[in-house]
Amino acid sequence: MSDSLITIRFFASLREQLGRPAMELASEHLPDSATVAELIAVIVERIGPQADALNGADVQCAVNQQIVSHAESIRAGDEVAFFPPVTGG
Amino acid sequence: MLSVRVAEQDFSADVENSALLECTEGVGALANFIGVVRQSGQANPLKEMWLEHYPGMTEHTLQNLLERAAGRWPVLAARVHHRVGALQPGEQIVYVGVAAAHRQAAFDACSFIMDFLKTEAPFWKKEIFADGLEQWxxxxxxxxKALGKWAK
Structure with a gap:
């Protein structure tokens, strides 16, 4: 059951702009082999225009904790994260 | 021996350096970097720094960085301790320690680790100022640009 879910996490300024640290999406709400870009469109539909922040030119995406491009495909069970450029150290 | 720790708790560079020396033979050089929360803004001083991270991915990224450094220089041992949560101006943020037989490898590996930590490890800083302004x-x-110097 939980395998059909995609977990989506937001960090730092994106967490604040979207008003939540995470959300879950059943994979049937996504087209087959949807890309990160298509996932963003579904998130915007779900939670509204504040999610347009995910389309920012410097937003980074990680799938299963590996940085990927917006052309990467998402699968059921994946953990997808969106965040601004990192500023540690 | 490569060690990564991400925690709210503070670190002691002496304790970290002792750990580097204990776990290896042949150490002739030990290089450290310690990052500190900078006090800035005379008119509106910094009150607090908030450090957020992506648990799991942060540790994997740091471990991978230490492995890359150890693959490129003859590193005998390396450790990173990065703090998260609320930090006050003047507090320590990050410790990097590298032990090697000779100084150049220790200096270079330490510098390489910090340069890539700054651009790859998923940490984010938020500044909270005395007047209440909060800013990522x-x-x-x-x-x-600093990464350019490590291109082979």
């Missing part, structure tokens, strides 16, 4: 720190172009 912007990534710096100079941190990206």
């Amino acid at each position: 720190v912007a990534a710096r172009d100079n941190d990206r």
Whole structure:
């Protein structure tokens, strides 16, 4: 059951702009082999225009904790994260 | 021996350095970097720095960085301790320690680890000022450019 879910996490300024640290999406709400870009469109539909922040030119995406491009495909069970450029150290 | 720790708790560079020396033979050089929360803004001083991270990915990224450094220089041992949560001006943020037989490898590996930590490890800083203003720190172009010197 939980395998059909995609977990989506937001960090730092994106967490604040979207008003939540995470959300879950059943994979049937996504087209087959949807890309990160298509996932963003579904998130915007779900939670509204504040999610347009995910389309920012410097937003980074990680799938299963590996940085990927917006052309990467998402699968059921994946953990997808969106965040601004990192500023540690 | 490569060790990564991400925690709210503070670190002691002496304790970390002792751990580096204990776990290896042949150490002739030990290089450290310690990052500190900078006090800035006379008119509106910094009250607090908030450090957020991506648990799991942060540790994997740091471990991978230490492995890359150890693959490139003859590193005998390396450790990173990065703090998260609320930090006051003047507090320590990050410790990097590298032990090697000779100084150049220790210096270079330490510098390499910090340069890539700044641009790859998923940490984010937020500054909270005395007047209540809160602001996420912007990534710096100079941190990206610093990677150029490690291109082979």
